[in-house]
Amino acid sequence: MQFPALEQLVDVLGSLPGVGKKSARRIAFHILKSDPEISKRLSDSITNLRREVRFCTQCGGLSQQEFCHICSDPHRNQRLLCVVEDPSDIFSIEDTAEFSGLYHVLMGALSPLDGIAPEDLRIEELSQRIETHPFDEIFIATNPTLEGDATAHYISEMFANRGFRFTRISHGIATGASIEYADKGTLARSIRERKSLE
Ligand SMILES: [Zn+2]
Numbered sequence: 496m497q498f499p500a501l502e503q504l505v506d507v508l509g510s511l512p513g514v515g516k517k518s519a520r521r522i523a524f525h526i527l528k529s530d531p532e533i534s535k536r537l538s539d540s541i542t543n544l545r546r547e548v549r550f551c552t553q554c555g556g557l558s559q560q561e562f563c564h565i566c567s568d569p570h571r572n573q574r575l576l577c578v579v580e581d582p583s584d585i586f587s588i589e590d591t592a593e594f595s596g597l598y599h600v601l602m603g604a605l606s607p608l609d610g611i612a613p614e615d616l617r618i619e620e621l622s623q624r625i626e627t628h629p630f631d632e633i634f635i636a637t638n639p640t641l642e643g644d645a646t647a648h649y650i651s652e653m654f655a656n657r658g659f660r661f662t663r664i665s666h667g668i669a670t671g672a673s674i675e676y677a678d679k680g681t682l683a684r685s686i687r688e689r690k691s692l693e
Contacts, residue, residue, distance in 0.1 A: 501523055501527070504519075504523045504526070505519045505520050505523045506519075508522050508523060547559060550582065550600075551563035551565075551566055553566045553624070554566050554585075554597065554598045554599050554600055555582065555598075555599065555600030555601075555602060555617050555620070556582045556585045556598055556600055557582050557585075565585070565589075565597060565598060566597065571595055571596060571597055572595045572596040572597075573596075573597065573628075574596070574629060574630055574631040574632070575594075575595070575596025575597065575630065575631065575632050575634065576596055576597050576598070576599055576624075576625075576628075576630045576632070576633050576634065577594055577596055577597070577598050577599070577634045577635075577636050578598075578599045578601060578621065578633060578634070578635045578636060578637065578650065579598060579599070579600055579601070579636050579637065579674070580600070580601055580602075580603055580604050580637050580638060580643065580646070580674075581600065581602070581603070581675070582600050583675050584600075584636065584674045584675060585598050585600070587674050587675055587677065587679075587682060588636065588674070588682065588686065590679055590682075591679055591682050591683035591686060592683075593682075593683045593686040593687055594634075594686055596632075596634070599617070599620070599621050599624060600617060601616040601617050601618065601621070601637070601646065602616055602617050603615065603616055604616070604637055604638065604640070604642035604643050604645070604646040605642055605645050605646045605649055606642045606645075611642075613649065616646075618649075618650070618653075621650070622653075622654075625654060625657070625659075630659060631659065631660060632659065632660045632661075632662060633650070633651075633654070633659050633660070633661050633662070634662045634663075634664075634686075634689055635647040635650055635651065635661060635662065635663050635664070635692065636663075636664045636674060636686070637664075638668075638672070638673045638674055639664065639668050639669070639670050639671065639672060640670070640671055640672075640673070641671075647663055647692065648692075651692045660691060661691065661692040662689040662690060662691055662692060663689060663690055663691075663692045664685045664686065664689055665684070665685045665688040665689050665690050668681060668682065668685050
């Protein structure tokens with residue numbers, strides 16, 4: 496391509512999840528053809544997002560301050576901790592209104608094939624949190640995929656014999672599916688009927 500600016504945008508867009516080279520090019524051409532106000536709003540909203548939204552120091556969820564609104568809420572059940580893969584999973588679980596405890600985001604799941612090891616996840620932070628906070632139950636709501644199951648197993652083994660009750664999201668969400676795309680009713684039932692991990 497003789498248009499480096501276009502090429503650069505296509506490269507960046509193409510690196511986004513779910514956007515292939517073809518879609519990236521289509522979006523770039525769309526931006527080029529559309530009202531300049533739309534490109535300005537797009538770039539402003541990306542800048543604002545990065546400026547205003549950060550990750551909570553404690554749970555790793557989204558926050559506008561050092562601690563998110565869930566970690567700062569004294570009415571949440573402080574003895575119940577839900578472990579999820581991504582900050583977006585918190586939104587899905589909160590939407591069900593079935594869970595009243597705190598969260599911990601791992602920022603992914605174990606995946607030897609992709610080179611994702613325990614030290615690449617927020618497992619050390621989880622360990623520190625568990626050491627210093629009296630949780631009764633650790634509800635592991637990683638996705639019901641190979642990676643999510645392996646992560647759930649790893650965590651429950653790592654903290655076994657510490658007196659916690661480990662629970663796992665129940666059947667309902669299809670194996671291989673992700674929490675983010677589960678419908679609200681199914682996810683609510685999987686939380687309500689969570690089972691103990693032995
Ligand atoms: Zn938080």
